[in-house]
Amino acid sequence: MRAIRRFTVRTVLPEALSPLGELALNLRWCWHPDTQDLFRAIDPDQWEAVGHDPLALLGALPPARLEELAEDRRFVRRVADAAEELRDYVTGARWYQSLREGDPGSPGAVPRSIAYFSPEFGITGVLPQYSGGLGILAGDHLKSASDLGVPIVGVGLLYRAGYFRQSLSREGWQQEHYPVLDPNDLPISLLREADGTPVEVSLPLPDGRALHARVWRAQVGRVPLLMLDSDVEANEPAEREVTGRLYGGGTETRLLQELLLGVGGVRALRAYSRVTGAPEPEVFHTNEGHAGFLGLERIREYVAAGLSWDEALEATRAGTVFTTHTPVPAGIDRFPRHLVEQHFSGELAPPGVGVEKVLSLGAESYEGGDPGVFNMAVMGLRLGQRANGVSLLHGDVSRGMFQGLWPGFDQDEVPITSITNGVHAPTWVAREALQAAEREGGARDWEGLSRLSDSALWNVRRVLRGKLVEDARARVRASWLERGASEAELGWVDSILDPDVLTIGFARRVPSYKRLTLMLRDPARLKALLLHPERPIQIVVAGKAHPADEGGKRFIQDLVRFTDDPEVRHRIVFLPNYDIAMAQTLLPGSDVWLNNPLRPLEASGTSGMKAALNGGLNLSILDGWWDEWYDGENGWSIPTADGVTDPEHRDALEASALYDLLENQVTPRFYDRDGAGVATRWVEMVRHTLQSLGPKVLASRMVRDYVLQLYAPAAASTRALGSDLSGAKALAAWKGEVRGGWHGVRVDHVETEGIGDAPEVGSVLQVKAFVSLGALTPADVEVQLVHGRVDADDQLTDVAVAPLVLAESYEGGRARYEGTLPLARTGAFGYTVRVLPAVARLASPAELGLVANAVASEPAAVGAPPLR
Ligand SMILES: *Cc1c(COP(=O)(O)O)cnc(C)c1O
Numbered sequence: 001m002r003a004i005r006r007f008t009v010r011t012v013l014p015e016a017l018s019p020l021g022e023l024a025l026n027l028r029w030c031w032h033p034d035t036q037d038l039f040r041a042i043d044p045d046q047w048e049a050v051g052h053d054p055l056a057l058l059g060a061l062p063p064a065r066l067e068e069l070a071e072d073r074r075f076v077r078r079v080a081d082a083a084e085e086l087r088d089y090v091t092g093a094r095w096y097q098s099l100r101e102g103d104p105g106s107p108g109a110v111p112r113s114i115a116y117f118s119p120e121f122g123i124t125g126v127l128p129q130y131s132g133g134l135g136i137l138a139g140d141h142l143k144s145a146s147d148l149g150v151p152i153v154g155v156g157l158l159y160r161a162g163y164f165r166q167s168l169s170r171e172g173w174q175q176e177h178y179p180v181l182d183p184n185d186l187p188i189s190l191l192r193e194a195d196g197t198p199v200e201v202s203l204p205l206p207d208g209r210a211l212h213a214r215v216w217r218a219q220v221g222r223v224p225l226l227m228l229d230s231d232v233e234a235n236e237p238a239e240r241e242v243t244g245r246l247y248g249g250g251t252e253t254r255l256l257q258e259l260l261l262g263v264g265g266v267r268a269l270r271a272y273s274r275v276t277g278a279p280e281p282e283v284f285h286t287n288e289g290h291a292g293f294l295g296l297e298r299i300r301e302y303v304a305a306g307l308s309w310d311e312a313l314e315a316t317r318a319g320t321v322f323t324t325h326t327p328v329p330a331g332i333d334r335f336p337r338h339l340v341e342q343h344f345s346g347e348l349a350p351p352g353v354g355v356e357k358v359l360s361l362g363a364e365s366y367e368g369g370d371p372g373v374f375n376m377a378v379m380g381l382r383l384g385q386r387a388n389g390v391s392l393l394h395g396d397v398s399r400g401m402f403q404g405l406w407p408g409f410d411q412d413e414v415p416i417t418s419i420t421n422g423v424h425a426p427t428w429v430a431r432e433a434l435q436a437a438e439r440e441g442g443a444r445d446w447e448g449l450s451r452l453s454d455s456a457l458w459n460v461r462r463v464l465r466g467k468l469v470e471d472a473r474a475r476v477r478a479s480w481l482e483r484g485a486s487e488a489e490l491g492w493v494d495s496i497l498d499p500d501v502l503t504i505g506f507a508r509r510v511p512s513y514k515r516l517t518l519m520l521r522d523p524a525r526l527k528a529l530l531l532h533p534e535r536p537i538q539i540v541v542a543g544k545a546h547p548a549d550e551g552g553k554r555f556i557q558d559l560v561r562f563t564d565d566p567e568v569r570h571r572i573v574f575l576p577n578y579d580i581a582m583a584q585t586l587l588p589g590s591d592v593w594l595n596n597p598l599r600p601l602e603a604s605g606t607s608g609m610k611a612a613l614n615g616g617l618n619l620s621i622l623d624g625w626w627d628e629w630y631d632g633e634n635g636w637s638i639p640t641a642d643g644v645t646d647p648e649h650r651d652a653l654e655a656s657a658l659y660d661l662l663e664n665q666v667t668p669r670f671y672d673r674d675g676a677g678v679a680t681r682w683v684e685m686v687r688h689t690l691q692s693l694g695p696k697v698l699a700s701r702m703v704r705d706y707v708l709q710l711y712a713p714a715a716a717s718t719r720a721l722g723s724d725l726s727g728a729k730a731l732a733a734w735k736g737e738v739r740g741g742w743h744g745v746r747v748d749h750v751e752t753e754g755i756g757d758a759p760e761v762g763s764v765l766q767v768k769a770f771v772s773l774g775a776l777t778p779a780d781v782e783v784q785l786v787h788g789r790v791d792a793d794d795q796l797t798d799v800a801v802a803p804l805v806l807a808e809s810y811e812g813g814r815a816r817y818e819g820t821l822p823l824a825r826t827g828a829f830g831y832t833v834r835v836l837p838a839v840a841r842l843a844s845p846a847e848l849g850l851v852a853n854a855v856a857s858e859p860a861a862v863g864a865p866p867l868r
Helices: 019-025 027-031 033-042 044-049 054-060 063-071 073-091 133-148 251-276 293-304 309-318 337-343 355-361 376-383 392-401 431-439 446-450 454-482 487-495 523-530 550-564 580-589 607-613 624-629 647-670 680-693 699-720 726-744
Strands: 114-117 152-157 165-168 174-177 200-204 210-220 223-229 283-287 320-323 334-336 373-375 386-389 502-507 537-542 572-575 592-595 617-621 635-638 746-753 764-772 781-790 796-803 805-809 814-822 827-837
Touching: 019 027, 019 033, 019 054, 019 073, 027 033, 027 073, 027 210, 033 044, 033 054, 033 073, 044 054, 063 073, 114 133, 114 251, 133 152, 133 210, 133 223, 133 283, 133 699, 152 251, 165 454, 174 550, 200 251, 210 251, 223 251, 251 293, 251 334, 251 337, 283 293, 283 699, 293 309, 293 320, 293 355, 293 376, 309 320, 309 376, 309 699, 309 726, 320 376, 320 699, 334 337, 337 355, 337 373, 355 376, 373 376, 386 392, 386 699, 392 624, 431 446, 431 454, 446 680, 454 487, 454 502, 454 572, 454 580, 454 680, 502 580, 502 647, 523 537, 523 647, 537 580, 537 647, 550 572, 580 607, 592 607, 607 617, 607 624, 607 680, 617 624, 617 647, 617 680, 635 647, 647 680, 726 827, 746 827, 764 781, 764 827, 781 814, 796 814
Parallel strands: 114 152, 114 283, 152 223, 283 320, 320 386, 502 537, 502 592, 537 572, 592 617, 617 635
Antiparallel strands: 165 174, 200 210, 210 223, 334 373, 746 764, 764 814, 781 796, 781 827, 805 814
């Protein structure tokens, strides 16, 4: 590569238009149609030509046009009004500002600032720093936090080439292109010291070198997003490449990226607070394991300030939230242990602490774990006192997946909760839909949409479908030109797809579990559906395979070859380069959004939520969010062949179920029209979808949940440690004692009375538990009665726990605990007794992973006869 030095000359705006700079640099424009219209008004053709990019538009305008606009009093006033509206948006009180610590309905602690770390952020196509769902979710999180007034600071990396742009070869093989971004052309600015020099963050590397980075700042409404960039002159060429590509490079590069994100990210935040005076974050949210090293950097800070490792760990854990996003093992970052050891044997490690402690955080120290591996998700769980999955089902799957870290506890007690993902409605609801709602006097949102008359709603769907058809034709034409076809051969493209045919959308990344090609399982059946004389369907497909995923690329090729067939090419298309811009037309334009992952590997999925907000109906495997919110009438569930272990057979069964649904339920409903041509039964389902899913799938609901269920409690835990961190010291000391003395804790013997051989509803079980506490005291423990129904496998289900009360302490560390349990239900029930560390001092009963259960050889403690 030639060493070309690029310079970008930023447009100098006439004074009267200077607010346009502000409006272009704050990414709020990307979810604010009025601001977009303002830019479009400057030069509608140029606006299209630059792909709706305000900064590029301003850069492309000749000075004469700017002078002309500056003379246009009405335009200048419009610009000033827009800038004032933005300032009001950024400074006004919103939901978060209504929270008052301790008020009813408000949390006990309202965090002053929350840091949100993510390896990718998908905010707008103009800042292409995402690969798929994880990044888009992070973007939607920041946007909704901004709308709600939540004081979040995003932390990520700035990749020079972002993720790749996808095209196809003549043969339908995925081609990757990495257009290089010039930060000076992006809506970001350098974070600078008071004297104007760029803030620099550096990390020591093992061989005495260093990894340097500068920090860019994007403004997402009210929310700043800091992005570290290693492409600086102070770096050696290899280090300059660290932030070259999103998920690019080998293992070593990935580790360096994650070190820069986690460790460098904390350092960037400290610099940000120093130069702007912003409050230091009280809560650190690790969005997926990739950012997990942030916890190690915080431990290092605490140890440097005089805390021990254990104390620093408590202080860090209290304020850390970890979100896991995948049950797919390949989706979890695992590094060779020796590589992490190399990096943390020097100055990156907390001073005076051996590297073994660092390595222990990522150790797979459970059955089946690999001793040679450092697991980022496992570290995330150890460093975050609070953790969650991203749907109810995924929470449960994650508890099962990581249960080995809490031996002795049931899956339900594994301290991983769930908050179901959501999507940012102002980004994802099509403008045409909002305008229709408004025209008919409704609110400009999904709710207004749900109140439209049948014919108005049906008409909106037709408009959105038509827009998709138009967009798809343009993309197919462009794709064929790239594949080497000439214009003269492409006349047929003008009539592909039909704005009146039932349209099915399928677009997402292409890992194998998402099963891009399930629909091709029986090509004859698919063809029959596509070409049905009265009730045809048409399918629009898109998705990128990871550059290293040959299997995924083969799926794409199989699909593309199918779509190339002249017999069906007017009814099924593959659109290359799935991205935010395409999604904003494809999702609203699809009547049916198809999702057929291998259950339960889709942690949540979000694209179906975007479809729903536009009145699209989901046709999906009961996985992720759909498992939770499918209600029998807001779409269709594709039956799964759970438990069928032969993958071929399972695919065949599920594909067949998919075709059946399309043939017997979906198409008949769509083509069933009333006298006026409206598919009233379809519209009924659309309306029900909007009403039932509208309020749930919103990212604003998700962010509120994060604030109230995770961020506020994490801030409270942090504050409880005291500003001098004496609480962290006390907690670490106590945990040390409890761990040290736990070998002496056991349930000796349990006595019960009150139920006899034939207990009846209303009987009261009286329990006496005799326990040994060894060197510990009753203040260190909680003794619990665990009770529930007994299922066919002799396992407790519907488990509940009730603390027993200390009745008497004896010599030698023994004690008697007592309690009663009124029996309220018929059926087989069982109970047992266990001792835990004092749960009131912990965020979850399983936090320490310590429990002494009554042993099964103690007959009184396990099981009881059926109740009558
Ligand atoms: C929403 C979205 C995704 C995520 O889709 P899933 O349903 O979670 O697989 C990926 N890419 C783009 C461009 C999106 O808009």
